[in-house]
Amino acid sequence: MFRLPALVALTLAIAFAGGAWSASWMLTATSGFGAIRLGSWSAYPDLQTASADPFAKAHRAGDGRILLGRAEGLVFTARSDETGAALSGQCSYEISGSTPPSRFWTLRVAEAGGEPLDAPERVPVSLNSWTTLRNIDGTFRIRLSAAPQAGNWIWLDAPDTVSFVLTLIDTPTAASVSMVELDMPKIEKIGCRDA
Template sequence: MDLKPYANYLRAGSAMIAGLAIGLLATVLSLNAGYGFNSLRAGPWTSWPHIGGADIDPYARAVISRSGEAPLGRDQGLAFIARTDSDGAPLDGACDYRIVDPLPAARYWTMTLASPDGRLVANPTERYGYSSVDILRKEGGAFDIDIAREARPGNWLSPGQAQRFVVMLRLYDTPLDIDSTPDPNSFPKIVKLGCA
């Protein structure tokens, strides 16, 4: 029996299966890589200002559909996420950090701790963040926030038992220009104080 005619079918079937596997792998990688294109970076902070508008790209639309989140509209404000400290090291629940102002101009802001997938970090204090209204300020208006498992005086957030976490900064009614690179010096610094 001559198998040569079947060899072409076998090669074509193998190519289709390989193409399908590569396509699925590329889709999974792109859905886990963030919100697609057009990110806005300032030091450790990253925002995707177009995800709340009509010009959202297909990758960002897929990520939002998958997560079920409702992003801020561009006329409402901007949401920034920091996954690393200001030196570029990933945020680690076993380490202590200090977030030091300044902040870009905004009518109102919030800063919260979340898991890498966006859920609030469970902690014994049930304090998940601060806002421009309830933060304790120093003389002159400056502030800092300590992130540590052990209680600290002043503005303190606990990452609980989380191994990894992110810091989310939302700026409401901000004049920040999304078409130019923002000045990293106008964003809070995330300074690692030490690790357990």
């Protein structure tokens, strides 16, 4: 007598729980569709535009952050080095090359969730286009490690995986249709500390 209503209730519970879980997973797994990948770096140029997909809009609403519009700039994130290995807070890296044209850029390290690292006082946790030392040809080399380094250095010491965030401000790159031809900085692992 109660078999049919029990099966209907079980089916509805599974459907609602599965739908809620899959939507939650999708919102934490990606910032939406339409990502561009340039080596280790990825960006979502349409994230703040009216043409953003529904997942990107929901992610943006739930994130609570003010994002750059397409005309304002572009945020690239790297979660792996040139070999495809995940970036670890227990390793040292070198970022070298040049950035796409922009009026100003910043480079910082973030935890897996996107938050800045908790760093000790008086250590550099980011660099920008005004403070970075460059070679004669305009390229740069930035070391990221727990130990201080000569030249351009960003402090990096975290127990888990990290990501590198490169923000280009006021760049023609954001409106370009040929972003796949841009030169992005290369990320090379120098070494890792023993756990």
